[in-house]
Amino acid sequence: MIVSVRLDAHSYEIVVEPGALGTVGARLRGLGLGSRVALVSAPAILRLFGKRVIESLEAAGFAVVCVEVPDGEAAKTLAVAEQGWTAILEAQLDRTSTVLALGGGAIGDLAGFVAATYMRGVNFVQIPTTVLAQVDASIGGKTAVNHPRAKNLIGAFHQPRLVLIDPVTLSTLPDREFRSGLAEIVKHGIVLDGAYLADVEASVGPLTAREPATLERIIGGSCRLKASVVERDERDTELRHVLNYGHTIGHALEAATGYARWTHGEAVALGIVAEARLAERLGLASPVTVERQERVLAAVGLPTGSDGIDVETVLAIIASDKKARDGRVPFVQAPEIGAFKLVYDVPRDDIRAVVRSLAPSGPIPGQRSGAGQIRFDNAKRRSV
Ligand SMILES: NC(=O)c1ccc[n+]([C@@H]2O[C@H](COP(=O)([O-])OP(=O)(O)OC[C@H]3O[C@@H](n4cnc5c(N)ncnc54)[C@H](O)[C@@H]3O)[C@@H](O)[C@H]2O)c1
Ligand SMILES: [Zn+2]
Numbered sequence: 001m002i003v004s005v006r007l008d009a010h011s012y013e014i015v016v017e018p019g020a021l022g023t024v025g026a027r028l029r030g031l032g033l034g035s036r037v038a039l040v041s042a043p044a045i046l047r048l049f050g051k052r053v054i055e056s057l058e059a060a061g062f063a064v065v066c067v068e069v070p071d072g073e074a075a076k077t078l079a080v081a082e083q084g085w086t087a088i089l090e091a092q093l094d095r096t097s098t099v100l101a102l103g104g105g106a107i108g109d110l111a112g113f114v115a116a117t118y119m120r121g122v123n124f125v126q127i128p129t130t131v132l133a134q135v136d137a138s139i140g141g142k143t144a145v146n147h148p149r150a151k152n153l154i155g156a157f158h159q160p161r162l163v164l165i166d167p168v169t170l171s172t173l174p175d176r177e178f179r180s181g182l183a184e185i186v187k188h189g190i191v192l193d194g195a196y197l198a199d200v201e202a203s204v205g206p207l208t209a210r211e212p213a214t215l216e217r218i219i220g221g222s223c224r225l226k227a228s229v230v231e232r233d234e235r236d237t238e239l240r241h242v243l244n245y246g247h248t249i250g251h252a253l254e255a256a257t258g259y260a261r262w263t264h265g266e267a268v269a270l271g272i273v274a275e276a277r278l279a280e281r282l283g284l285a286s287p288v289t290v291e292r293q294e295r296v297l298a299a300v301g302l303p304t305g306s307d308g309i310d311v312e313t314v315l316a317i318i319a320s321d322k323k324a325r326d327g328r329v330p331f332v333q334a335p336e337i338g339a340f341k342l343v344y345d346v347p348r349d350d351i352r353a354v355v356r357s358l359a360p361s362g363p364i365p366g367q368r369s370g371a372g373q374i375r376f377d378n379a380k381r382r383s384v
Helices: 021-032 043-059 078-092 105-120 131-137 167-172 177-193 194-202 204-206 212-232 238-245 247-256 265-282 288-298 311-319 350-355 373-384
Strands: 003-006 013-016 035-042 063-068 098-103 125-129 140-145 151-158 162-165 332-334 341-343
Touching: 013 021, 013 212, 021 125, 035 078, 035 105, 043 167, 043 194, 063 238, 078 105, 078 140, 078 177, 078 194, 078 373, 098 105, 098 177, 105 131, 105 140, 105 151, 105 162, 125 131, 125 177, 125 238, 131 167, 131 177, 131 212, 162 212, 167 212, 167 288, 177 204, 177 238, 177 288, 177 341, 194 212, 194 288, 204 212, 212 238, 212 350, 238 247, 238 332, 247 265, 247 311, 247 350, 265 288, 265 332, 265 350, 311 350
Parallel strands: 013 162, 035 063, 035 098, 098 125, 125 162
Antiparallel strands: 003 013, 140 151, 332 341
């Protein structure tokens, strides 16, 4: 499947195809890119896929330099970016050269930042290898490294020339990482396309079994949905907020637990449940719409409830959300499946109620601690 991303000055294609890894050389040649390529990746990813990518590039006449960076968030620092600039300078990359990211979203963000800044911008190509990177991080042109005090603070918009997605690469992804990425897929369906969500619901078996044809269709569909938003809002102003569905509460849950308790996707799943219930509470959505969202999240193996949430900390983090304008935090709401609206000025008590409702044991203040609950959380909960 090929998804075209139509942007004024720099349109590009997202190719989703089992076996796409082996076509990278021919495709770069087809784009007329210069002969030098810097392959930015982590050692573990290179061991899995490096040989195939390098062979394909060399067979098409490219000179490849491998830039090994740390795995995951550890890659997203200015120090690693500087090592990247040095490596590609020594390999004599010029304005016609290409920085190629191979790996998860963290590698993509770092490599994209290096590509955006080296010589004020060189060609950038992405080969994302996690679900999250394939349906989310690789699309939209946002690149960044982290500041010690804030994630993704230092960055630039830099659109890729090509995104190459080989669903077969997902066969080696740990189960938890795989399921986490499905949260973004479900999110896209809920707020953007009811027929797509129905396809996900009907495909849970082959999807979670990572059957390549199903992955191609579902991942390609998700790319199409995110691309349609990016096309209408390239610089991330108003419309892209829609992609934050489940994320206002989801991010706060992650931050409240030091990014250690849940993966991003798990926190987003909980955030979707809470924000769906918020819509019902505000009279915007029916219970049927809310239950459908919970059912599909549970079906793909994501959490829909959790004990031990420090509700007041979560509320305080939401109030300081960086997307707040004049102190008003925008919530994306899904009045029905396949539709969304932005809601400002949601009463704090309503947010509190839906976050508390995530506890399956019932969020009764002062209730006796259940098994596995941390005393700290329980004490906090009593004060709610
Ligand atoms: N630019 C954007 O628009 C955007 C959007 C969403 C998220 N992000 C960023 O993406 C990052 C998260 O991305 P992620 O979830 O891909 O995490 P990640 O990049 O940290 O990768 C997760 C883990 O999966 C491993 N891995 C990757 N591919 C694999 C494969 N095929 N087989 C086995 N293991 C594999 C990696 O080595 C790593 O340990 C965050 O830094 C986030 O800020 C960016
Ligand atoms: Zn997300």
